[in-house]
Amino acid sequence: MQGGTASMLEAAKAEHLWPRPPRWAMAIGAAAAALLLAYPFVFTSSFAHHTMILILLYALMAQSWNVVAGFSGQISLGHAIFFGLGAYSSTVLFAKYGVTPWAGLLVGVLLSAAAAVAIGVPTLRLRGHYFAIATLLIGSSVQIVFQRWEWVGAASGLYVPIERTSPWLYLQFHRSKVPYYYLMLAAAALGYLLVWKLRRSRFGFRLQALRDDHDAAASLGIAVARHKVLTFMISGAMMSVAGTFYGQYVLVLDPERLFSAEISILVLLMTVLGGSGTLWGPALGAAVLIPLSEYSRIWLGGTGRTVDLIIYGVLIVLVCMWRPSGLLSVFEERIRRRRTVS
Amino acid sequence: MSRDLILQAIISGILMGLIYALVAVGLSLIFGLMEIVNFAHGEFLMLAMFATFWLWAVFGLDPLISLPLVAAMLACGGILVHFGIIRRLLSAPMLAQVCGTFGLAVALRAGAQFLWTPDFRTITSPMSAGRVEIGPVFIGQPQLVAGLICLFAFAALWAFITRTDTGLALQATAQDRQAAAVMGIPTERMWALGWAIGLGCVGIAGCLLSTFYYIFPEVGVNFALLAFVAVALGGFGSIIGSLVAGVLIGLTESLGGLLLDPSYKTLIVFGLYLGVVIVRPMGLFGRF
Amino acid sequence: MKPLLDVRGVSKRFGGVTANADITFDVNEGEILGIIGPNGAGKSTLFDLITGFQPMDSGRVQLDGRDITGMRPDRISALGIGRTFQKLKPFSDLTVTENVMVGALAGTADMKLARDQALECLAFVDLLEKRNSFARELSTGQRKRLELARALATRPRLILMDEVTGGVDQRTIPGLVELVLRLKEQGVTVVTIEHNMQVMMRLADRILALHAGRRIAFGAPEEVRAQPAVVDAYLGTVADAS
Numbered sequence: 001m002q003g004g005t006a007s008m009l010e011a012a013k014a015e016h017l018w019p020r021p022p023r024w025a026m027a028i029g030a031a032a033a034a035l036l037l038a039y040p041f042v043f044t045s046s047f048a049h050h051t052m053i054l055i056l057l058y059a060l061m062a063q064s065w066n067v068v069a070g071f072s073g074q075i076s077l078g079h080a081i082f083f084g085l086g087a088y089s090s091t092v093l094f095a096k097y098g099v100t101p102w103a104g105l106l107v108g109v110l111l112s113a114a115a116a117v118a119i120g121v122p123t124l125r126l127r128g129h130y131f132a133i134a135t136l137l138i139g140s141s142v143q144i145v146f147q148r149w150e151w152v153g154a155a156s157g158l159y160v161p162i163e164r165t166s167p168w169l170y171l172q173f174h175r176s177k178v179p180y181y182y183l184m185l186a187a188a189a190l191g192y193l194l195v196w197k198l199r200r201s202r203f204g205f206r207l208q209a210l211r212d213d214h215d216a217a218a219s220l221g222i223a224v225a226r227h228k229v230l231t232f233m234i235s236g237a238m239m240s241v242a243g244t245f246y247g248q249y250v251l252v253l254d255p256e257r258l259f260s261a262e263i264s265i266l267v268l269l270m271t272v273l274g275g276s277g278t279l280w281g282p283a284l285g286a287a288v289l290i291p292l293s294e295y296s297r298i299w300l301g302g303t304g305r306t307v308d309l310i311i312y313g314v315l316i317v318l319v320c321m322w323r324p325s326g327l328l329s330v331f332e333e334r335i336r337r338r339r340t341v342s
Numbered sequence: 343m344s345r346d347l348i349l350q351a352i353i354s355g356i357l358m359g360l361i362y363a364l365v366a367v368g369l370s371l372i373f374g375l376m377e378i379v380n381f382a383h384g385e386f387l388m389l390a391m392f393a394t395f396w397l398w399a400v401f402g403l404d405p406l407i408s409l410p411l412v413a414a415m416l417a418c419g420g421i422l423v424h425f426g427i428i429r430r431l432l433s434a435p436m437l438a439q440v441c442g443t444f445g446l447a448v449a450l451r452a453g454a455q456f457l458w459t460p461d462f463r464t465i466t467s468p469m470s471a472g473r474v475e476i477g478p479v480f481i482g483q484p485q486l487v488a489g490l491i492c493l494f495a496f497a498a499l500w501a502f503i504t505r506t507d508t509g510l511a512l513q514a515t516a517q518d519r520q521a522a523a524v525m526g527i528p529t530e531r532m533w534a535l536g537w538a539i540g541l542g543c544v545g546i547a548g549c550l551l552s553t554f555y556y557i558f559p560e561v562g563v564n565f566a567l568l569a570f571v572a573v574a575l576g577g578f579g580s581i582i583g584s585l586v587a588g589v590l591i592g593l594t595e596s597l598g599g600l601l602l603d604p605s606y607k608t609l610i611v612f613g614l615y616l617g618v619v620i621v622r623p624m625g626l627f628g629r630f
Numbered sequence: 631m632k633p634l635l636d637v638r639g640v641s642k643r644f645g646g647v648t649a650n651a652d653i654t655f656d657v658n659e660g661e662i663l664g665i666i667g668p669n670g671a672g673k674s675t676l677f678d679l680i681t682g683f684q685p686m687d688s689g690r691v692q693l694d695g696r697d698i699t700g701m702r703p704d705r706i707s708a709l710g711i712g713r714t715f716q717k718l719k720p721f722s723d724l725t726v727t728e729n730v731m732v733g734a735l736a737g738t739a740d741m742k743l744a745r746d747q748a749l750e751c752l753a754f755v756d757l758l759e760k761r762n763s764f765a766r767e768l769s770t771g772q773r774k775r776l777e778l779a780r781a782l783a784t785r786p787r788l789i790l791m792d793e794v795t796g797g798v799d800q801r802t803i804p805g806l807v808e809l810v811l812r813l814k815e816q817g818v819t820v821v822t823i824e825h826n827m828q829v830m831m832r833l834a835d836r837i838l839a840l841h842a843g844r845r846i847a848f849g850a851p852e853e854v855r856a857q858p859a860v861v862d863a864y865l866g867t868v869a870d871a872s
Contacts, residue, residue, distance in 0.1 A: 009753045012761055017742050075440050122620050128436055129379045130619050133570045137612040140567060144609055202735045202744075209721050209732040215683060216719035216777075218703035219712070220784055221736040261563070265444060272441045277723065306452035313449025317442055321430040324438030336725060337762045 062282030064238035070277035073211030078139025086243025116236035143259035275326025359592020360492035366572035368540030374579020382447035384566025390548025416545030420537035454559035488550035640689030664834030712786030720765035733783030
């Protein structure tokens with residue numbers, strides 16, 4: 001090896017292993033974190049709390065979708081299945097057996113992971129559109145089943161029985177939305193932390209590799225099928241957590257809504273808008289789209305109920321046409337090049 | 343269960359299946375040409391139904407008369423969509439292609455709800471109203487007329503694709519874009535033509551469907567799902583495959599509805615998709 | 631001496647087309663084996679069969695005495711066979727270093743270690759300067775080097791290289807040839823597909839010549855080049871191609 005190469009190698013090894021975001025990005029991050037922590041006391045209206053809870057909830061849901069689409073490259077159109085399973089698991093256990101929703105949360109996670117394996121093993125080897133359509137149909141089928149299944153309330157759904165004795169045990173807060181807010185914040189933060197870690201792990205690297213090319217990934221020793229199924233499991237489990245919290249928040253489970261294709265599509269729209277495969281893209285998408293629908297509902301009243309969806313749809317078409325990798329991708333790629341010691 | 347009941351189910355299943363088939367063939371054609379799945383397909387069916395409805399409600403045009411008009415409108419819409427949106431999506435990653443047409447679907451459905459409310463509408467007493475009695479079986483005349491026109495449309499499409507130069511050029515583009523381009527076939531124009539024909543078929547199907555079916559903004563969702571199934575069964579890009587698969591789905595639905603709780607008939611059809619796709623990912627019939 | 635790779639009677643048909651018919655050869659530890667043959671001779675298919683990307687119709691492959699016939703590609707990779715692809719397959723949305731790290735992660739879960747190994751492989755293929763670029767931004771020649779570095783990072787005992795010098799700028803060919811020779815020095819066994827006969831004569835210890843899916847010659851380079859069947863099949867088409 002020549003001397004020039006040797007010294008360049010030394011210099012390269014001295015570089016940071018992970019990119020360092022620029023100062024201004026760190027500053028924005030710190031400010032956002034501070035704002036999120038103080039939010040319920042800065043904005044005190046119930047509407048402000050509700051909107052932010054939904055943003056956090058959807059940020060988590062969209063991130064869950066992003067794990068499958070952004071990392072392993074599979075487009076799932078049936079993610080509402082896991083959302084519904086999470087909500088139903090905790091609610092059925094509590095309503096019928098008095099089990100705390102925390103245990104229900106865990107059961108939901110296990111059930112969703114199991115469902116992810118059951119769905120994923122046969123379908124994840126399908127490529128591209130066939131997988132997308134298969135998940136769309138399976139999602140629709142699961143909804144039909146829950147709408148007919150008497151034991152879980154069929155089409156009229158389930159109510160979470162009101163329990164005022166021990167709010168943290170039963171995950172019900174009737175006086176204020178603030179505890180829900182912090183719960184959702186913690187859940188979303190955990191989800192994002194997990195994905196942040198994932199992206200810097202061997203597993204995450206392997207997923208991104210197989211997303212870009214199955215054959216090349218396999219030639220480097222990556223068991224493609226197993227990795228895809230595992231990712232689907234992780235994603236399903238995340239979605240299920242969001243489902244349980246949502247159930248405890250609204251206290252009414254409506255299969256029409258919980259298992260709707262609309263939820264599967266919303267998380268897709270948010271992720272793609274922000275940038276699939278990026279860490280903060282799903283959060284950005286949720287932060288743009290949720291206020292849009294909450295405010296349009298207020299400004300336009302009942303008749304304006306679908307204006308938000310019109311705007312979403314048009315927005316997504318435009319993003320797909322002009323910036324198919326999402327709003328954040330360019331910014332994030334610029335950061336990923338920054339490894340040199342300054 | 344009486345034999346008459348089964349016969350009845352078979353005939354109505356076939357007639358409904360022909361509509362499914364005509365919706366599916368457009369989807370199939372577009373995919374065969376440019377490997378794009380039009381997730382807004384059902385919404386175009388919905389638009390065709392509303393167009394038929396308003397032509398009837400405002401101008402008093404019977405669906406059978408407005409049929410060519412609606413088909414032409416949808417065909418123009420197809421060309422617009424191709425040049426306005428799809429062309430830019432072709433080089434994008436698959437995720438952007440799926441989301442692009444999905445976004446369009448969301449916007450169209452929401453737009454229809456905004457403009458026309460989520461209410462269910464019907465076209466009362468169309469020209470084809472009535473009932474035909476063949477032996478022990480009663481057939482709704484609108485369904486019968488719709489089925490016959492669907493068959494005719496299929497025959498015309500088949501003749502066009504296999505007997506005319508333009509049709510052959512279309513096939514060539516679907517089979518090998520580059521080779522076709524080398525032979526002087528303008529790819530871009532073929533794609534636009536594919537969209538025009540594809541949505542034109544949806545226009546005909548929507549127009550016929552509106553003579554005996556509820557018209558509402560979400561009507562397209564289920565038809566689109568069934569069309570995906572039909573296309574997957576018949577093979578993306580196959581015309582005959584779409585026809586056979588559409589009828590098969592119609593039959594499965596109506597016979598399944600007889601045997602089981604009617605609400606589960608969709609599940610059987612979805613199960614059919616999963617079974618076929620997992621066992622035979624290229625569909626039952628291959629391309630064209 | 632027992633061969634490192636032992637391929638016996640491998641056959642593969644696609645519909646009515648015979649891609650490989652009863653191909654037998656072996657590769658000794660530490661040598662460079664060249665595979666030549668006109669387009670469509672079945673060279674890349676042979677790679678796909680050995681590395682498990684396509685199931686073979688009949689035949690058997692052994693790596694160091696162990697039967698690897700019918701194993702999944704990732705298992706075969708883990709057992710020590712690395713490969714590159716004729717149609718390049720970079721991970722386009724990863725940086726150059728990240729691409730190679732994926733290979734290095736086959737041997738370690740320590741990200742820092744994997745990064746350092748990746749950088750060493752990049753230094754070896756002389757691509758260090760591009761380490762923080764995205765793979766999609768590289769030229770064809772650079773992508774070939776990247777793919778080689780990625781395969782090397784898995785620390786294979788045997789590497790199958792599909793057309794190292796194909797489709798690259800003439801000026802970069804000597805560098806690539808030298809690269810392969812350095813690999814051999816490091817003790818890696820190499821099987822390489824090559825169109826450029828000059829390059830092949832310089833590199834290969836032994837040559838396997840294929841034509842229409844069949845083995846037409848196998849042995850020392852001078853011997854193989856002298857065989858009439860090779861002259862007919864191979865040199866004839868070279869004249870056509872140029």
